[in-house]
Amino acid sequence: MSRAGLTPALVVQEAARLSDERGFDSLSLAMVAARLGVATPSLYKHVDGLPGLRREVALLGVNDIGACLQRAAVGRSGPDALRATADAYRRYAHAHPGRYAALQQMPRWAGAEVELSHDPVTVLAAVLRGFDIPEERMVHAIRALRSGLHGFVDLEMRGGFGLPEDVNESYALVVEGFVRVFRSWSASG
Numbered sequence: 095m096s097r098a099g100l101t102p103a104l105v106v107q108e109a110a111r112l113s114d115e116r117g118f119d120s121l122s123l124a125m126v127a128a129r130l131g132v133a134t135p136s137l138y139k140h141v142d143g144l145p146g147l148r149r150e151v152a153l154l155g156v157n158d159i160g161a162c163l164q165r166a167a168v169g170r171s172g173p174d175a176l177r178a179t180a181d182a183y184r185r186y187a188h189a190h191p192g193r194y195a196a197l198q199q200m201p202r203w204a205g206a207e208v209e210l211s212h213d214p215v216t217v218l219a220a221v222l223r224g225f226d227i228p229e230e231r232m233v234h235a236i237r238a239l240r241s242g243l244h245g246f247v248d249l250e251m252r253g254g255f256g257l258p259e260d261v262n263e264s265y266a267l268v269v270e271g272f273v274r275v276f277r278s279w280s281a282s283g
Contacts, residue, residue, distance in 0.1 A: 113196060
């Protein structure tokens with residue numbers, strides 16, 4: 095089995111789609127090969143085995159969510175930008191659960207050469223600058239925001255909210271909590 099025109103980008107895109115459909119943890123070279131109609135060994139011409147494929151899916155996810163957050167933030171500042179990027183973050187995670195799971199593993203490749211066209215952390219930092227948070231506190235603000243958004247989305251996606259109250263309202267309250275906190279961070283210096 096061979097397929098003309100197969101490229102690393104096509105292999106990674108298909109792996110990302112499969113991750114979204116079946117879960118990042120279940121991703122295998124055999125699954126991708128079957129979907130592409132090629133023999134599994136032929137994928138080694140395009141990706142560095144399963145670890146390389148997983149890394150590329152994670153990198154794709156990081157760039158995708160970064161672009162999504164950037165689009166949401168454009169033309170907005172302060173609380174409006176934070177609300178829009180938080181909503182975009184949640185939508186991305188639900189629309190692409192496999193890529194979202196993959197991008198959570200990007201820190202393991204932090205020492206590797208990683209080229210990001212749309213770094214989500216850079217976007218969040220730009221959004222938070224609209225709150226006049228002092229630079230020496232920016233890393234803490236980014237970590238707080240990322241962990242809060244991720245924690246909520248992760249619990250939601252795993253079915254962790256079983257009570258009947260509206261989950262959308264809960265998420266909005268979390269985001270408004272961040273708006274208030276970040277306003278006070280800038281005021282307290």
